[in-house]
Amino acid sequence: MGAQTEQAGHAQVTLDDKDYEILKLLQENSKLTIREIASKVHLSPTPTHERIKRLEREGVIRKYVALLDNRKINKGITVIVQISLKEHNKRAAQEFIDAVLEFKEVTECYNISGDFDFMLKIVVESMGSFHYFSVNKLSEISGIAQTKSIFVMDTIKETPLLL
Structure with a gap:
């Protein structure tokens, strides 16, 4: 599981089975103590x-973060926005x-690849908030050629877990 390789400019590190066990435990609950993790992976602290x-x-x-429920903090609207740029060069992409x-x-x-260049996940309070964002922020970026907004009706699966 652990050859070191280079992918898209990011060097991968060599990990062994114990590293993967530790990572899995931390993804599930980053508040576990070192002692609790050590016990579960059969190593000393x-x-x-x-x-x-x-x-x-x-x-x-x-980093370590707390995952929040969007709806419980009044962020009930999720929109996927696909964007294509007018020009396809480093400068235009970096400005965006x-x-x-x-x-x-x-x-x-x-x-992304395909018909659009970028895909954004936008989380806002309301349709009005998205409209404000779209008109007063997103549309002010000069290099955008086209946008397509997709409104999420329900979230079936959303997880940060990689292992």
Whole structure:
């Protein structure tokens, strides 16, 4: 499971089965103590702690977060927006990316292939909030040629778990 390779400019790190076990446990509950994790992966606390610190240092673990329920914090509208740019060069793409990184409404942004160049996941309070975002923020980005908005009616599966 662990050859080191380079993919899209990101060096992968070598991980063994214990690393994967630790990562799986942390994905499921990042509030577990070192002692609890060590017990579950059958290691003592010190090497478990050292492994977690290495995984953090090498960027395998990017950060620890609390996952929130959108609807319970009044963010009940999710919109997928596909975007094509007028020009296809590094400068135009970077200008778009720089603008999108400033928008708190954008929770995910992907550079995609096919008919569109980017796909955004927008999470907002209401249709009015999305309209405001679309008119006053998104449409102000000069390099956009076309957008297509897809409104999410229900979320069937949404998980940050990779393992």
